[in-house]
Amino acid sequence: MSDALDKAEAAAREAAVNTAAVQIALAAVELAKAAQQQPAPQACQHQHHQGRSGGEWLAIGGAVCVGSIGLAFASIALAIGGLSIAIVALVLRSMWRDFNKGSNRA
Template sequence: MSDIEKAAQDAVTAARQSEQFAVMLAALQATQQAPATPPPAPVQQSSGSAGKWIGIGVGASVFLLTVALSAVAVAISAVSLTICVLVLRSVWHDVRKGR
């Protein structure tokens, strides 16, 4: 197996590990953020249910935007970590070869 094939295989392995790491971080963030939300305030009973559904829609939208931004942050972190690991691995191989 040539060096290029080994490097490609290592890159694929690192990418898989970064994806698994990103999923674990997302799950960890989700569990940490769930209890941090304050309990909902008591709502006055109203004659119509439109206000209740608007409030639910707004709350769900804010929650989903938070989850989406967290996922983007985790993905950026995973890509950065992968690139850092690949560069350090390359430097380490060069040092071991005496270049």
Template sequence: MSDALSKAEAAAREAAVDTAAVQIALAAVELAKTAAAQQQAPAPPPAPARSQLNTGKWIAIGLAGSVCAISLALSAIAVAVGAVAVTCCLLVLRSMWRDFQRRG
């Protein structure tokens, strides 16, 4: 019986060693799966709010530039109309001055 008992003890020790090796192997497999899942995770997409902010900023700059350009054009037209009016006025005054000089 002692021979059977020693065989049973040896088998139990071997099973315990095999169980520990299997547990370590399973833990290594799980660790590898976790690492692979983390590496395959896609990068988050860029935030769309930032690009919308840039678009809005450029639209505002374009509108402000257009308003400034139109204001500059209207100012140039006003200066030209004023110059024509002053020229006409000076021509009329000069003509009147010559008439007064001849009669006088």
């Protein structure tokens, strides 16, 4: 009986060793599956903006042209306004001189 008991004990040891090896192998397979399921990290997280399209450049050019024309008209309006004020000032000065000459005669 001792022989049968020794054989059973050896079989139990071998099963224990095989079970540990199988568990390690299963853990390695699970680790490999988990590594495959994770997405690879991306190099950068921001979005790259493409260059401006032709339509955008046309719109920018049109806006600059309209703004320049508006600025030109505003400059002309200021010049006309300044000229008008200068003429009014000269006329008033002339009238003031004439008024003062007339009051000095009396």
